[in-house]
Amino acid sequence: xxxxxTFAIRDYDLAATLTCGQVFRWQQQVHWWAGVIGNRWVxxxxxxxxxxxxxxxxxxxxxxxxxxxxxxxxxxxxxRTFPDDAPMLAAVAACRGLRLLRQDPWECLASFILSxxxxxxxxxxxxxxxxxxxGEPLAVKHGWPPAFTFPSPALLARxxxxxxxxxxxxxxxxxxxxxxxxxxxxxxxxGRLQQLPVEVGRAELMKLPGVGRKIADCVLxxxxxxxxxxxxxxxxxxxxxxxxxxxxxxxxRRLHQFxxxxxxxxxxxxxxxxxxYMRNAARG
DNA sequence: TACCAGGAGAGCG
DNA sequence: CGCTCTCATGGT
Numbered sequence: 001x002x003x004x005x006t007f008a009i010r011d012y013d014l015a016a017t018l019t020c021g022q023v024f025r026w027q028q029q030v031h032w033w034a035g036v037i038g039n040r041w042v043x044x045x046x047x048x049x050x051x052x053x054x055x056x057x058x059x060x061x062x063x064x065x066x067x068x069x070x071x072x073x074x075x076x077x078x079x080r081t082f083p084d085d086a087p088m089l090a091a092v093a094a095c096r097g098l099r100l101l102r103q104d105p106w107e108c109l110a111s112f113i114l115s116x117x118x119x120x121x122x123x124x125x126x127x128x129x130x131x132x133x134x135g136e137p138l139a140v141k142h143g144w145p146p147a148f149t150f151p152s153p154a155l156l157a158r159x160x161x162x163x164x165x166x167x168x169x170x171x172x173x174x175x176x177x178x179x180x181x182x183x184x185x186x187x188x189x190x191g192r193l194q195q196l197p198v199e200v201g202r203a204e205l206m207k208l209p210g211v212g213r214k215i216a217d218c219v220l221x222x223x224x225x226x227x228x229x230x231x232x233x234x235x236x237x238x239x240x241x242x243x244x245x246x247x248x249x250x251x252x253r254r255l256h257q258f259x260x261x262x263x264x265x266x267x268x269x270x271x272x273x274x275x276x277y278m279r280n281a282a283r284g
Numbered sequence: 285t286a287c288c289a290g291g292a293g294a295g296c297g
Numbered sequence: 298c299g300c301t302c303t304c305a306t307g308g309t
Contacts, residue, residue: 021290022290112290115289115290115291116289116290116291116292117288117289117290117291117292117304117305117306118289118290118291118305118306118307119288119289119290119307119308119309120289120290121307121308122289122306122307122308123289123290125307126306165305168305168306168307169305169306170304170305170306171292171303171304171305171306172291172292172304172305173305175292209292209293210291210292210293211291211292212291212292212293213291213292214290214291214292215290215291215292218290231290232290233290233291234288234289234290234291235290236290251299275290279290
């Protein structure tokens with residue numbers, strides 16, 4: 001039992017990984033990143049060749065963190081599966097240690113329902129409000145701001161639409177509430193998706209209110225570890241059209257066909273590199 | 285000020 | 298189908 005653990009790991013850009021739009025709850029304070037994984041508050045610090053974690057309460061088994069950070073993944077092996085073309089090489093060169101996390105499916109699903117037509121800063125704000133108001137308070141290290149669990153489906157199903165709208169989620173409020181209800185009532189079982197083929201899992205997710213193709217792919221990729229899932233949002237669409245189909249008009253359907261074959265078995269990883277690349281290029 | 289944001293769903297022809 | 302409009306709210 002201890003509150004600190006250091007993991008040996010190479011090629012892991014913690015800052016990029018925690019801020020690249022796959023997860024919305026991490027906050028930086030000097031050289032530490034503080035966040036919540038499940039029902040634990042934890043802070044992380046990156047050093048050359050290692051990541052150090054510190055919890056508020058003693059921990060016997062750190063597998064939950066290794067799993068979340070996907071420390072077993074050999075990044076060089078992942079990068080080797082990418083297509084050997086100029087756009088992909090540029091995207092990889094722009095960010096060496098970008099990784100995919102493995103999030104809790106419910107938190108991931110709810111977060112991305114709230115993400116539609118919102119900037120990442122705003123998504124963070126909405127989720128922070130939601131957790132602050134409806135999550136369970138957690139023990140944190142002395143001197144750190146309060147932290148909360150992500151509210152359960154059962155709890156959110158009992159919150160009114162007006163209360164959700166008060167968290168600034170606007171028209172997404174009824175979507176989140178209805179999805180929470182479907183899970184709380186057992187009409188939809190998030191755990192069952194793990195065993196299903198990707199196409200079936202995607203179709204199941206898309207039955208949920210507020211979940212279309214893009215959000216379903218995000219949940220498959222970030223919450224279920226389906227690395228072939230390739231979310232096509234406005235940024236990635238721009239990247240694909242600009243880099244692979246210049247001066248041609250291509251439908252979204254055609255782009256999905258392209259991504260399904262061109263980027264290989266870890267297409268989702270490639271997608272995250274393209275997304276990060278485009279977003280940073282736009283910022284200058 | 286005007287435009288746009290890690291979209292989805294409904295209403296058209 | 299494929300296109301367009303609306304939805305709520307804040308950042309740039």
